[in-house]
Amino acid sequence: MDAAVWSNLSQTAxxxxxxESRLDIDRDQVEQFYLPVASxxxxxxxxxxxxxxxxxxxxxxxxxxxxxxxxxxxxALSKEDLAIVxxxxxxxxxxxxxETHVVEREVGSVSLKSLKGIPETFDVAAALGCFASIxxxxxxxxxxxxxxxxxxxxxxxxxxxRHRIVIAEGNFLLLGEGEWAAFKYLFGVSLFLxxxxxxxxxxxxxxxxxxGKTPAQIAHHLETVDLPNAERVLVNSFPAQIVIHKKDAWSxxxxxxxxxx
Numbered sequence: 001m002d003a004a005v006w007s008n009l010s011q012t013a014x015x016x017x018x019x020e021s022r023l024d025i026d027r028d029q030v031e032q033f034y035l036p037v038a039s040x041x042x043x044x045x046x047x048x049x050x051x052x053x054x055x056x057x058x059x060x061x062x063x064x065x066x067x068x069x070x071x072x073x074x075x076a077l078s079k080e081d082l083a084i085v086x087x088x089x090x091x092x093x094x095x096x097x098x099e100t101h102v103v104e105r106e107v108g109s110v111s112l113k114s115l116k117g118i119p120e121t122f123d124v125a126a127a128l129g130c131f132a133s134i135x136x137x138x139x140x141x142x143x144x145x146x147x148x149x150x151x152x153x154x155x156x157x158x159x160x161x162r163h164r165i166v167i168a169e170g171n172f173l174l175l176g177e178g179e180w181a182a183f184k185y186l187f188g189v190s191l192f193l194x195x196x197x198x199x200x201x202x203x204x205x206x207x208x209x210x211x212g213k214t215p216a217q218i219a220h221h222l223e224t225v226d227l228p229n230a231e232r233v234l235v236n237s238f239p240a241q242i243v244i245h246k247k248d249a250w251s252x253x254x255x256x257x258x259x260x261x
Contacts, residue, residue: 001031009076014068021210023065026251030073033252037191037242038073040258041083044189045165050137052186053167056174056237057193058230059117060200060207062249066193067169074165084163086134088170090143090152091127092116117225119172119232124179128186134159134166135186147211171229174237184238192240195248200230203249 006027014023045051055067067085074083093101098113103120112121133140144156159166173183174190184190195203204226208218243256 001027001035005076006030008079009072012072012076014072016065016068023068024250025069025072029252030069033244033255034070034073035077036258037255038070038077041070041074041165041189042078045082048188049164050135051165051188052131052135053165054173054183054187054190054240055167055169055193056171056190056233056240057244058195058200058233059171059226060203060230060249061193061195062203062246063169063171063193065250066244066252067167071165071167081162083165083167084159085167085169086131086142086157086159087145088122088127088168088173089145090157091123091130092145092152093121093123095151115225117221118229119175119177119180122172128179128182131168131183131186134168137161150211171233174240175233176236176238181238189242190238190240191242191244192237193244193246195246197230199246199248201227206249 009030010025010027012025014025015021016023041051041053055063057063064085064087071083071085075081093112095113095116098116098121099111101112102109103112103115103118104110115121130140130142138159139161140159141155142157142159143152143154145152168187172180173187174192175181175183201222204222205218208221213221240257242258245253245256247253
């Protein structure tokens with residue numbers, strides 16, 4: 001890796017999930033995995049005014065960290081603010097909506113608030129419309145999910161004309177169910193992150209701890225939301241062009257499909 005690129009990247013402060021949790025940058029990981037992916041996306045972007053990239057995978061696979069670092073590597077390589085990350089979590093329905101709506105389960109009607117994070121707790125139509133506008137190259141205001149308020153903040157961010165690579169990340173972006181199935185047609189490049197189930201559980205528990213949940217709340221959320229979501233994503237997602245195999249939520253083990261796209 002060019003010394004100037006590493007200097008630029010290593011001095012960049014990256015934070016996870018809109019919190020004060022700083023993301024460490026491992027030079028070996030960057031050189032072995034992130035640089036090849038970043039170079040591939042930069043090459044793809046030269047063929048279009050804006051490249052929309054989809055990063056999907058089960059909860060706990062490290063999508064946010066991966067997308068955040070990938071965008072930083074792209075910007076370090078290009079020496080401009082060219083890449084931006086847009087998280088699907090911004091399109092969660094507000095808590096006020098979730099508290100007054102239900103979904104049917106075997107036990108009967110269950111509040112969406114108690115199942116926050118399942119596909120039904122997202123405003124799919126609004127997300128699709130926004131990503132379609134982003135793909136067209138427009139300036140687009142976007143919602144951002146607050147990990148402190150645990151609610152989306154409308155129009156808290158924006159995609160600007162200078163952002164010619166937009167990395168969308170979220171569990172369900174390649175889900176082949178209902179309205180979700182339309183997302184895959186928006187992406188110029190699609191990636192899917194995979195990790196060992198035990199690594200997923202450990203990463204999810206840590207994320208919930210950062211969010212202030214108690215051990216009992218963490219266990220309940222894993223059982224009722226995270227693990228069913230993981231199974232749903234792994235079973236019902238469309239194949240991605242590139243598959244990122246993770247050792248854990250932070251480290252990549254190998255990449256499949258990069259050289260064939």
